[in-house]
Amino acid sequence: MSDPVHRKVIILGSGPAGYTAAIYTARANLAPLVITGNEPGGQLMTTTDVENYPGYPKGVTGPDMMEELREQAERFGTEIHYDMGVRADLSKRPFELEVDGGEIFTCDALIISTGASAKYLGLPNEQRLQKSGGGVTACATCDGHFYSGQEVAVVGGGDTAMEEAQFLTRMCKKVHLIHRRDEFRASKIMQKRTLENPKIEVHWNRAVKDVLGKDRVEGLVLENTVDGSSEELVCTGLFLAIGHVPNSKIFAGQLDMNETGYLEVKPGSTATNIAGVFAAGDVADHVYRQAVTAAGTGCMAAIDAERWLAEQEG
Known part of the structure; x- marks a missing residue:
């Protein structure tokens, strides 16, 4: 050597x-x-x-x-x-x-x-759109401005997810907060602010199973973690806040x-x-x-x- x-x-x-x-x-x-x-x-x-x-x-x-x-x-x-x-x-x-x-x-x-x-979900289309700049990101402070007037989704249940969701309400029309359980792990004050914000809709017991869209995010496929059923959610941006x-x-x-x-x-x-x-x-x-x-x-x-x-x- x-x-x-x-x-x-x-x-x-x-x-x-x-x-x-x-x-x-x-x-x-x-x-x-x-x-x-x-x-x-x-x-x-x-x-x-x-x-x-x-x-x-x-x-x-x-x-x-x-x-x-x-x-x-x-x-x-x-x-x-x-x-x-x-x-x-x-x-x-x-x-x-x-x-x-x-x-x-x-x-x-x-x-x-x-x-x-940043932790991502590991879904093939999520990773592809994240690498191509097609609407998947892990930083609302960095990228939220690009989604002014749009509907976006945030994944997570901790303080970071609450902060990201609330920050995005300043410029977005609506923020969908997706959490795989029926309660948040965030601090009580952050939960209160999130649940009281009229521009945030919480989707409890939901997990993202797929990201829709060819060149940009067009929506998500959500799976109900309780009964296994699926539904589609229309949005133009996906923000990961899972750590x-x-x-x-x-x-x-x-x-x-x-x-x-x-x-x-x-x-x-x-x-x-x-x-x-x-x-x-x-x-x-x-x-x-x-x-x-x-x-x-x-x-x-x-x-x-x-x-x-x-x-x-x-």
């Missing part, structure tokens, strides 16, 4: 957090290496239009935005490696990472920006994380419980999960890493 490839800074992940961290560390002459992960560009690569990121008054597609961020990072000397981290050893310095292709990388400082993946999974599995047992796997950082910092390891973006953020907040913490992680390295050398 060849010797490990060493870099002063390695950034794991290539979404807004990772590329922003790369821009800042590269400008600090730290020559960062970005290991992209299996979805270069992150969740925004499946987002058709981004209209809420500052600096794009006419909007931008997710892929175009990530391409521009990648070019900006490379302009300052960032090295991009297209592979996915599959193993991490943070017990010694330099830190060691193994990628799917079998190569071993080591680094003095590590910035983790591996993101979080996210942070991409932190390879750090289990090494880094502090909450009960659902989000990495924990020190207040006012991106520092993890291991000195020299920093976390940015959705992998450490279960609250906001926006491109602009991910980019902000990517900047923070880069500055934290730069200052930490300077202290080690000083």
Whole structure:
């Protein structure tokens, strides 16, 4: 086996957090290496239009935005490696990472920006329309504006689903909230607000069995979870609010994380419980999960890493 490839800074992940961290560390002459992960560009690569990121008054597609961020990072000397981290050893310095292709990388400082993946139902047409930008999404804040005056559906029964549904009532004609049980798991106050909102119709004991539409969502096939009967629901957008999974599995047992796997950082910092390891973006953020907040913490992680390295050398 060849010797490990060493870099002063390695950034794991290539979404807004990772590329922003790369821009800042590269400008600090730290020559960062970005290991992209299996979805270069992150969740925004499946987002058709981004209209809420500052600096794009006419909007931008997710892929175009990530391409521009990648070019900006490379302009300052960032090295991009297209592979996915599959193993991490943070017990010694330099830190060691193994990628799917079998190569071993080591680094003095590590910035983790591996993101979080939205949970989907796994239905064939749901996945096809989600990838093509045809009306299936997991972010009302990002995409709700595109459904102004339309009827949409939200799937879920927790606080996130309630928040998404209520947010969508600001611009949508009607919101259908679909829940597979006969009671919500959301907090009482969120349930009360949802049930009292005249623009929200709750479909109890219903599960989505199919998504209708060729180029865009045209409706759903709902199955009654009590008697097994089916019915069709007409809508033009499907919002999934059944949770996210942070991409932190390879750090289990090494880094502090909450009960659902989000990495924990020190207040006012991106520092993890291991000195020299920093976390940015959705992998450490279960609250906001926006491109602009991910980019902000990517900047923070880069500055934290730069200052930490300077202290080690000083």
